[in-house]
Amino acid sequence: MPSQIVSLVVNGEEREFIAAPGATLLASLREALGLTAAKRGCAQGACGTCTVLVDGRPEVSCLVAVETVAGHSIRTLEGVAAGGELDEVQSAFVDCFATQCGFCTAGMIMVAEELLDRNPDPSEDDVIEAISGNVCRCTGYRPIVIAILEAARRRAVRR
Ligand code: FES
Ligand code: FES
Structure with a gap:
């Protein structure tokens, strides 16, 4: 699977980046966009430390394939203050x-x-x-x- 360009609305701002094949939302936020508040704990959906809001709903971002939320609204801790x-x-x-x-x-x-x-x-x-x-x-x-x-x-x- 080739890398792909993905666009998200992150904390109200449209962000476009190249996502590696199989990249999770968590990895994309941290590595492609430099938003490191969400943490990688278990990477299995069991600890909640990677939680962000996707269209206003909490999601464990370690289990979300980033291409499945392309175009959606993501809120992270960086957007709270x-x-x-x-x-x-x-x-x-x-x-x-x-x-x-x-x-x-x-x-x-x-x-x-x-x-x-x-x-x-x-x-x-x-x-x-x-x-x-x-x-x-x-x-x-x-x-x-x-x-x-x-x-x-x-x-x-x-x-
Ligand atoms: S890192 Fe533990 S639920 Fe995502
Ligand atoms: S895990 Fe240390 S403050 Fe919650």
Whole structure:
């Protein structure tokens, strides 16, 4: 299979690049586009650290063949901080000590962004369900759940 030119809308900007045969969305973001927030953990769809939003829905980008999302809208952690300012989810992660080594953080934040877009007032169980596909080896998860609930509260205050 030859290399191919693929076009994606990444964080609102049209990006075109040459994709190697069989390239995943994760590899394309990291290697072709230099967007390294999404991390390669298991590369088998089991840890969630590579999660990005595809047309607003969380996807494990290590399992997505990039040509299957050509022309689609991709949102990564790099697109979250508007004007370089942390949004409510990011600042709540910092304030609630929800990030330690940080390896899972980009995936967790993208899942949280989608949850709060879909459900601005989630219950604790809603948060636990939303992050159930994302592994964190450091925090014990509790600070992450607290941070996402705190982010929802901060968004409600801003509205
Ligand atoms: S690296 Fe994609 S799910 Fe683990
Ligand atoms: S902060 Fe280290 S894996 Fe989650």
